[in-house]
Amino acid sequence: MDLHTATQIAEEYLARFTCDEFQIVLFPRKTIERNFGWVFFYGPSDPSLLVGGNAPLIVDRKDGAVHPTGTAFSVELYLESYERVGRTYPFAVAKHLVIIEGWNPGMLKVQLTKLIRHIEGKGLAEAKRCTDEVLGGKRVALTFATAADANAFCAAAQKLGVVSKRETHYQ
Numbered sequence: 001m002d003l004h005t006a007t008q009i010a011e012e013y014l015a016r017f018t019c020d021e022f023q024i025v026l027f028p029r030k031t032i033e034r035n036f037g038w039v040f041f042y043g044p045s046d047p048s049l050l051v052g053g054n055a056p057l058i059v060d061r062k063d064g065a066v067h068p069t070g071t072a073f074s075v076e077l078y079l080e081s082y083e084r085v086g087r088t089y090p091f092a093v094a095k096h097l098v099i100i101e102g103w104n105p106g107m108l109k110v111q112l113t114k115l116i117r118h119i120e121g122k123g124l125a126e127a128k129r130c131t132d133e134v135l136g137g138k139r140v141a142l143t144f145a146t147a148a149d150a151n152a153f154c155a156a157a158q159k160l161g162v163v164s165k166r167e168t169h170y171q
Contacts, residue, residue: 006040036060037059119152
């Protein structure tokens with residue numbers, strides 16, 4: 001899809017809001033192009049009129065779908081969310097993970113179990129099960145509330161001989 005086609009889609013979408021009192025038009029100079037498509041801004045053709053709720057629109061380049069953003073937050077927050085998870089709102093929520101992929105010889109397994117219990121807040125049986133799965137060659141994914149918590153756990157686990165990495169997924 002190109003800008004011309006996306007513009008036509010946005011104009012057709014906005015035509016629904018035009019009435020006898022005023023006409024809604026795109027503001028082409030404000031259009032933003034992103035990897036996922038285009039962001040269109042609009043308002044009344046008469047600049048002396050004010051219209052509330054005219055949130056920018058995204059036209060997705062893959063399928064031409066129109067996705068309104070919002071006016072309660074910055075446009076950038078809506079665009080970041082759309083880029084991450086394909087929706088403008090509710091915003092994408094970060095899920096901070098540590099993926100334990102294996103272990104090095106001499107890994108301190110008792111200390112790993114204690115670390116999982118302490119930082120993850122898991123009970124002894126669940127923490128030991130995680131450690132046993134790592135020793136058995138399985139990948140274990142642990143979820144943390146913040147990036148800082150995930151980073152701290154990953155660094156501490158690596159000092160114990162764990163092979164791990166950090167990932168952030170959005171949902």
